[in-house]
Amino acid sequence: MSEQNTAPKETLFSPKNRKLLSEPIGKSNPITVQVLGICSVLAVTVQLRASLVLAIAVVAVMGLANVIISLLRHGIPPRIRIIVQLTVIASLVILVDQVLKAFVYDVSRQLSVFVGLIITNCIIMGRLEAYALQNKVWPSFLDGIGNAAGYGSILLLVAAIREFLGSGTLMGYQMIPNFLYDIGYVDNGFMILPPMALITVGVIIWVHRHRDRGLVDIS
Amino acid sequence: MSNRYVFIYASVMVVVVALVLSSAATLLRPLQERNMRIEKMQNILSTIGIPAPRAEAIELFEQYIVDAKVLNHLGEEIEGDAFEVDLRDENRKPVEERQLPLFIADVENELYYIIPVRGNGLWGAIWGYLSFKGDLNTIAGANFDHASETPGLGAEIADPPFQQQFMGKRIFDDDGDFRSVRVVRGTAPADDPHAVDGISGGTITSNGVTAMLRDGLRVYKPYFEKQKTL
Numbered sequence: 114m115s116e117q118n119t120a121p122k123e124t125l126f127s128p129k130n131r132k133l134l135s136e137p138i139g140k141s142n143p144i145t146v147q148v149l150g151i152c153s154v155l156a157v158t159v160q161l162r163a164s165l166v167l168a169i170a171v172v173a174v175m176g177l178a179n180v181i182i183s184l185l186r187h188g189i190p191p192r193i194r195i196i197v198q199l200t201v202i203a204s205l206v207i208l209v210d211q212v213l214k215a216f217v218y219d220v221s222r223q224l225s226v227f228v229g230l231i232i233t234n235c236i237i238m239g240r241l242e243a244y245a246l247q248n249k250v251w252p253s254f255l256d257g258i259g260n261a262a263g264y265g266s267i268l269l270l271v272a273a274i275r276e277f278l279g280s281g282t283l284m285g286y287q288m289i290p291n292f293l294y295d296i297g298y299v300d301n302g303f304m305i306l307p308p309m310a311l312i313t314v315g316v317i318i319w320v321h322r323h324r325d326r327g328l329v330d331i332s
Numbered sequence: 333m334s335n336r337y338v339f340i341y342a343s344v345m346v347v348v349v350a351l352v353l354s355s356a357a358t359l360l361r362p363l364q365e366r367n368m369r370i371e372k373m374q375n376i377l378s379t380i381g382i383p384a385p386r387a388e389a390i391e392l393f394e395q396y397i398v399d400a401k402v403l404n405h406l407g408e409e410i411e412g413d414a415f416e417v418d419l420r421d422e423n424r425k426p427v428e429e430r431q432l433p434l435f436i437a438d439v440e441n442e443l444y445y446i447i448p449v450r451g452n453g454l455w456g457a458i459w460g461y462l463s464f465k466g467d468l469n470t471i472a473g474a475n476f477d478h479a480s481e482t483p484g485l486g487a488e489i490a491d492p493p494f495q496q497q498f499m500g501k502r503i504f505d506d507d508g509d510f511r512s513v514r515v516v517r518g519t520a521p522a523d524d525p526h527a528v529d530g531i532s533g534g535t536i537t538s539n540g541v542t543a544m545l546r547d548g549l550r551v552y553k554p555y556f557e558k559q560k561t562l
Contacts, residue, residue: 190338197345204349211356215363218371219386 125251133255137263139325143236144267145318146328150236153227154268155310161284164272166213166220168265170228172258174205175237179257182245189246198241199232206231236264271313279304372415379463379473380437380444397446399436404428407555419450419459423547432551437463444472447552451544454536456480458489458544462498468556471513474498476541486537497528503549510553512546515539 124130143149157163181201182189189197210228213221221228231237240260245253276282281289281300289298303309322328370386373393377384384392402412405427414433422430435446443466450459460476474495481487488494501513502525511526515538520527530538 188341190341193338193342196342200345200349204353207353208356211360211364214367215360218364218367222371 130252130255133252134259134262137256137260138266139263140328142263142267142321143239143260144264144314145321147236148318149239150234150264151311151314153230153234154271154314155307157224157227158268158272158275158310158313159279159305160223161269161272161276163220163223164268165284166217167224167227167231168261168268170209170213171231171234171237171264172261174202174209174231175240175257175261176254177205177257178202178237178241179245179253180250182241183248183250183253186246186248194246195238195242198238202237202241203232234264236260267314267317270317271310274313275304275309279309369415375475375477376435376437376446376448376461378475379446379461380439381473382439396437396439397435398438401434401436403432403434403552403555405430405432405551405554407552407558419448419548420457423450427551430551432555434552434555442466447549449544449548451540451548453478453481453489453540454486454534455482458537458540460489460541460544462545462549464503468559469502469504471498471501471503478537481537482534484533485531486534488531488534489537489541494528494531501525501528503545504556508557510550512542512549514545515542 137143141147144151144154153167157167178198178201182198185197206229209231210221213224213228240257244256248256273283276284277288278301281287281294289300370389373389374384374386377389377392377396380396382392382396400414401409402414402417404410410431412431412433414435417431417433419433422432433448437444437446445464445468446461447464448459448461450457452458456479458476458478458481460474462474463472464470465472476489476495478487478490481489498513503510503512505511505526514520514527515530516527517530517535517538520529
């Protein structure tokens, strides 16, 4: 306790803590840099609305899972730590699924298996194992939120591109004016198919690396 | 850490998790059940061409569905709430003991008879609703859904292009014999009123739909015949 009093008290949003939030969105983005969690990106990004709900669900699961594991980190027996992590994630995912079914039923039908598959999203367990198990509660929370936001931001970006080009809408609202259709504009049906998510992610990775040369692997 | 600690830790964790999850499930169940009832109403309404947004489904259902009956295998009306009949349980019983739900809709003074069906696809349950015109033979609309068919293949039974094929198909032939509607592999002959195109790569689901319609509609034959002679 006395140790804490002498050391300059770290504020909630010190530069170090802010970095926990911002890094995964940019420099160490789980999708574009670590290339994790691709499966759900391919599947749910046809529409912005479903992606938004999944992004929020992942933020909730990841933030809470990191907090819970961080709180328990001194008590978790190392030999069963992976089981404990999985149990925590799985329970949170089931909770999220139940809440979605109760409050936004249509969206939960649309996301179908992908809410359940949050359990297998390797980003979440990766952060628990790599960060929450060794760090205090608040930084762990930020790390979880940051990584989930990094995942979510790519999800939303891909979904916006695909919904706009594939259906001419955003969040279900028509974006392409009718006169363009009248003069012969056609929605690109190919954008709705899963392969285009992969190609879109590829293009995002390309742009990301072009702008941030530090990410390019020169070896 | 001793094995004892590991075992106690794991046991306590499992109990805590079980308590949290079961209480959440219990608390949220009324809301979820309401959502499922609304979805059922939306599906029933869609077979008679009434698009029902979630918020208005209950109101529209009460407006258009003028009667709901439970029948037995002889086509006689029996006690019961048609909306609450669970086909999963009914299909396990012998035909003589089954409760057969029937909904009657009135759209601009034309009566439609709506029958729920349930069967098995490739991976899990499939179910649906069929509405019949006043002649109790011609299908006016169909709606199918599934628990876990393969997306892009069998799951296409839940998409409008597949369902629209059923419009205008007939389940009895000119002699009045029950023929049902078959989902055939490949393309159905255009002049066959008892067949629709199957789904490429979804043959088992297609066959499941065929079986579901055959078994699910046949049991209504006595009722249909009775109505026609009235």
